[in-house]
Amino acid sequence: MxxxxxxxxxxxxxxxxxxxxxxxxxxxxxxxxxxxxxxxxxxxxxxxxxxxxxxxxxxxGWETHLTIVTEALVPTPAFFPLIDKLAAKANTQLAIITEVLAGA
Incomplete structure (x- = not known):
């Protein structure tokens, strides 16, 4: 040394x-x-x-956490290109929640 x-x-x-x-x-x-x-x-x-x-x-102005709630009929893989773009620009923790909406 x-x-x-x-x-x-x-x-x-x-x-x-x-x-x-x-x-x-x-x-x-x-x-x-x-x-x-x-x-x-x-x-x-x-x-x-x-x-x-x-x-x-x-x-x-970037958020540290972001939650996206979608309806079960919306295909989650459709979000993957957008998630990749977000990941390239920010260090945001992302949560995707899928819910089933009941009709009346």
Missing amino acids: PSALSYTMQKLEEELDVVLFDRSGHRTKFTNVGRMLLERGRVLLEAADKLTTDAEALAR
């Missing part, structure tokens, strides 16, 4: 009181703790990215 990165990783190990890397061989490898920290860190970064994206979408 480059010296600045190596120093930063050693400081992190000291602060957390854990060993993140196995430095015993020719190549440095993650320990189980290091691998877990890496994987969970990625999840946190993805969540932070999603939070930013969602906040930007809300600021532009």
